[in-house]
Amino acid sequence: MKKYIYINGKIVNSDDAQISFKDGGFQRGNGIFETIRFRAEKLYNIKAHLDRLKLGINYLDFKINKSDDELIKLMLKVIKKNKIEYGAINLMVTCDFDINNLFDSQTNIYISVRSIDEINHDMVKVIFLKEWEFPIIRFKNPIKINSYAGNIKALKLAKKQDAFDAIFLNKNNEITESTMRNIFFIKGKKVITPPLSSGILPGTTRNLIIELCNQHGYDCNEKIVKFDELNNMDESFLSSSTYGIIPCYWDSWDNKNLITQKLKKILDQYY
Secondary structure (H helix, E strand, O other): OOOEEEEOOEEEEHHHOOOOOOEHHHHHOOEEEEEEEEEOOEEOOHHHHHHHHHHHHHHOOOOOOOOHHHHHHHHHHHHHHHOOOEEEEEEEEEEEOOOOOOOOOOEEEEEEEEEOOOOOOOOEEEEEEEHHHOOOOOOOOOOOEOOOHHHHHHHHHHHHOOOOEEEEEOOOOEEEEEOOOEEEEEEOOEEEEOOHHHOOOOOHHHHHHHHHHHHOOOEEEEOOOEHHHHHHOOEEEEEEOOOEEEEEEEOOEOOOOOHHHHHHHHHHOOO
C-alpha cells in the first residue's frame, strides 16, 4: 500500500520523498515534532500539541508562515490521502542549516501518518536505566526536539531484554520518564507522577491525565519518586499520545492494576 507524506507544500509518495541535505533536522537534529493521535477527522488533544509546537518554534527561532488552522487542514489532507481511519500523525518542523548564514534559513514542514499497532498484553514490562549513560538532551522549555539518539539506544536495550520500554533514573536516583513516554504511580488512592524538576518532558497526555484525575476525584500530584521506593507502589502506568494509558510492571513487582483501569476508561472517553 502506498504511503503519502507532506513536504513543504506538496503531498508526495513516500518512496519519492526527498529531504535536502541542507535540512538542519537531518544534519544536526535541529527540529521539533509532535505525535498526534487521530480517528477519522478528529485530531485528539490538538490544541495542546500545537501550543507546545509553537513554544518550540519560538524557542528555536524558526520562522513559520502557517496558522494553526492551516496546519490542521494539512494534517487532515494527509490523513485522507493515506486512507487511514485510526492512527498517529507525525508533524515535524525543521530549519535549514548553514554555518555561514544562521539567520536567514528556510523552515521545513513534514507531515506523515501511520496506523497504530495494538498492544497485545494487558500490562507491559519495563526496565530501569541510568539516563547519564545515554545522550539524552534536556531543555528548560517543554519542547520535543528531534534529537532522540539516546532514547532510541535505550529503547533498543529494553527490547533486547524483552521489555516494552525503559525508564530513566537521573543522578539523584529519581525516576524521570521512559524513552518516549511519561510514567505514573499509584499508592493507595493517590496518583503520583515525577515533577518537571526531575528532568522530564511534560507530555500532553500526562497533563490531560492530571487534569482528569482531579476532575474525577482522584488525588493526583507531582512528587519525586526515588528508585528504592518503586516496590512500595501499588500500581504504575505509562502515558503517551499514541496509546493513552499503558499499565506496566517490572521484575520482582506486581501491578494491582485497579485504579489504573478506571483511569484508562476515563481517558478513553477523550480518545
